[in-house]
Amino acid sequence: EDQVTQSPEALRLQEGESSSLNCSYTVSGLRGLFWYRQDPGKGPEFLFTLYSAGEEKEKERLKATLTKKESFLHITAPKPEDSATYLCAVQADAGGSEKLVFGKGTKLTVNP
Amino acid sequence: NAGVTQTPKFRILKIGQSMTLQCTQDMNHNYMYWYRQDPGMGLKLIYYSVGAGITDKGEVPNGYNVSRSTTEDFPLRLELAAPSQTSVYFCATRRGGSYNEQFFGPGTRLTVL
Numbered sequence: 001e002d003q004v005t006q007s008p009e010a011l012r013l014q015e016g017e018s019s020s021l022n023c024s025y026t027v028s029g030l031r032g033l034f035w036y037r038q039d040p041g042k043g044p045e046f047l048f049t050l051y052s053a054g055e056e057k058e059k060e061r062l063k064a065t066l067t068k069k070e071s072f073l074h075i076t077a078p079k080p081e082d083s084a085t086y087l088c089a090v091q092a093d094a095g096g097s098e099k100l101v102f103g104k105g106t107k108l109t110v111n112p
Numbered sequence: 113n114a115g116v117t118q119t120p121k122f123r124i125l126k127i128g129q130s131m132t133l134q135c136t137q138d139m140n141h142n143y144m145y146w147y148r149q150d151p152g153m154g155l156k157l158i159y160y161s162v163g164a165g166i167t168d169k170g171e172v173p174n175g176y177n178v179s180r181s182t183t184e185d186f187p188l189r190l191e192l193a194a195p196s197q198t199s200v201y202f203c204a205t206r207r208g209g210s211y212n213e214q215f216f217g218p219g220t221r222l223t224v225l
Contacts, residue, residue, distance in 0.1 A: 043116075043202050046214070098143065103154055
């Protein structure tokens with residue numbers, strides 16, 4: 001069964017204090033790994049798609065990396081506006097499956 | 113360009129009542145999805161559609177029905193609401209082909225009492 005585990009469940013940082021969020025996955029052939037940001041009371045907002053081990057993508061203070069077993073979302077010098085829940089999801093490359101398996105998310109709080 | 117819109121934003125139902133959650137998109141995406149998000153849990157796929165007239169079950173379809181008569185609209189029907197259907201419901205779309213990212217609507221918060 002495809003599984004996604006995110007850690008930690010919650011993370012508190014001071015403004016400017018860099019850190020990483022982890023997404024470990026088990027999937028029968030990876031079609032894509034996705035990172036989303038979700039603000040309270042809103043729908044998930046797409047951040048990155050990673051397709052193969054070794055791939056990296058960056059956007060402002062965020063950088064996502066991928067290995068064969070996990071993905072990291074690195075946050076460099078975070079600001080309070082980066083506070084949100086970050087979701088990781090995987091799509092298996094199996095028979096045209098449309099199912100995304102989501103992790104439970106990491107709630108990030110950045111204090112000024 | 114509104115993207116993905118969902119109505120209503122909030123709704124309270126009594127056990128046994130029925131309702132339809134509306135989802136409309138103006139991005140001309142072929143693929144549309146319904147998810148539910150329970151507190152502390154990951155999003156679960158309820159139903160999806162790869163185009164007008166084509167729908168298929170996701171991970172948790174029991175108690176729900178869908179239809180897709182146009183590219184733009186993908187309503188989710190709840191028949192005989194139960195407390196276990198209390199959740200936040202999200203509609204999402206995807207362009208198709210090699211563009212795999214899904215774009216989500218703002219959600220509908222449903223409470224069944």
